Amino acid sequence: MTSVNSIAAILVCAGSGKRFGDDSQVPKQYQLLRGTPVYTWGLRCLLQHPRIERVVIVVAADMEEEIGADALKWIGEGKEKLSVTTGGATRQASVFNGLQFLSRQVRPPDAVLVHDAARPFITGTIIDDVIKCVEKEPACTVGSPVSDTVKRVDDNIIGATVDRTNLVAVQTPQAARFAELLKAHQRAEADGWVTTDDAAIMEMAGYKVSVVLSTRWNIKITTKEDLQICEALALSINR
Numbered sequence: 421m422t423s424v425n426s427i428a429a430i431l432v433c434a435g436s437g438k439r440f441g442d443d444s445q446v447p448k449q450y451q452l453l454r455g456t457p458v459y460t461w462g463l464r465c466l467l468q469h470p471r472i473e474r475v476v477i478v479v480a481a482d483m484e485e486e487i488g489a490d491a492l493k494w495i496g497e498g499k500e501k502l503s504v505t506t507g508g509a510t511r512q513a514s515v516f517n518g519l520q521f522l523s524r525q526v527r528p529p530d531a532v533l534v535h536d537a538a539r540p541f542i543t544g545t546i547i548d549d550v551i552k553c554v555e556k557e558p559a560c561t562v563g564s565p566v567s568d569t570v571k572r573v574d575d576n577i578i579g580a581t582v583d584r585t586n587l588v589a590v591q592t593p594q595a596a597r598f599a600e601l602l603k604a605h606q607r608a609e610a611d612g613w614v615t616t617d618d619a620a621i622m623e624m625a626g627y628k629v630s631v632v633l634s635t636r637w638n639i640k641i642t643t644k645e646d647l648q649i650c651e652a653l654a655l656s657i658n659r
Contacts, residue, residue: 421597424555428474428529429466429593430518433459433487433537434507448641449537454654458641460494461540466533467498469547473529477537478507478518512615516605519598528598531555534618535593538641540650541657542593549632550595558627559596561619562634563588588631591638594618600627 433449449459459477466475475498479487488504495502505521507514515534522528531554535542546562553560566587572579594617596604601618604625608615615621619629637657641647 421556421558422530424530424551424597426473426527426529427471427531427533427551428476428522428598429472429533429535430515430522431459431463431466431475431477431535431537432507432511432514432518433477434480434514435511435538448647451641451647453540453647453650456494457490458540458647458650459537460491462535462537462542463491463502464495464498465542465544465547466535467495467501469544471551472501472533472547474501474503474522474525476503476505476518476521478505478514481506510614511617512605512608512621515618516609519602519605522598523602530598531595532598532601533593533595536640539592539638540641541637541639541653543635543638546632546634546638547593549634550593553630553632554595554597557630558600559594559619559622560630560632561590561594561617562592562632562638563590564634564636564638565589567636588633589636590617590619590631591634591640592617596622596627600625 435447450457466472484504484506492499505517508517533550550560566584566589570582570584572582604621607625608621613624622629641650
């Protein structure tokens with residue numbers, strides 16, 4: 421397998437946040453967390469990482485200029501690494517757009533990390549571990565072991581208790597060799613695959629996807645309750 425010399429990241433920031441349920445219609449990634457937009461927490465971490473050469477924010481149509489200016493207002497170092505492009509109707513389409521943007525660069529990256537903007541507590545250590553893995557394997561995802569008892573439920577009736585021994589809750593960032601992930605997305609579009617993440621696309625394309633153990637603090641904000649939890653967690657995180 422070829423060496424990984426250049427690494428880029430895609431920050432998926434185009435979602436409408438319909439499940440967040442906020443009357444203001446402000447998507448979850450643009451809500452304020454300790455006075456700062458949620459998406460900028462992960463963005464700063466990606467931009468500050470020494471191995472990541474470019475970060476592409478994928479945003480909703482017609483928001484490139486607005487979010488580009490907003491991001492520059494909030495971030496410190498790493499501004500020269502930042503690009504903004506348009507997303508699609510789904511997360512899968514948005515990532516594909518980000519990959520195509522990178523493919524048009526003079527020198528596309530050897531590997532790419534894909535991260536959800538609604539996960540503010542990504543860390544340099546998580547990024548380090550993901551990069552180490554994708555230097556050896558074609559693709560990987562971070563995840564945390566499932567600690568709760570898991571039940572399969574049909575019509576509000578428990579059908580079975582699921583063995584959690586080998587279960588992990590999958591998170592982002594997910595990473596892959598750039599050329600392989602781009603080809604997998606191209607095949608997904610051509611064949612009509614519909615998936616929820618890039619690890620699934622790589623699996624469907626026939627690649628083995630490794631798991632890098634993460635922390636449960638790498639929470640995704642989906643509801644108002646999640647944002648409240650992150651507000652509490654932010655008090656104890658030194659960023």
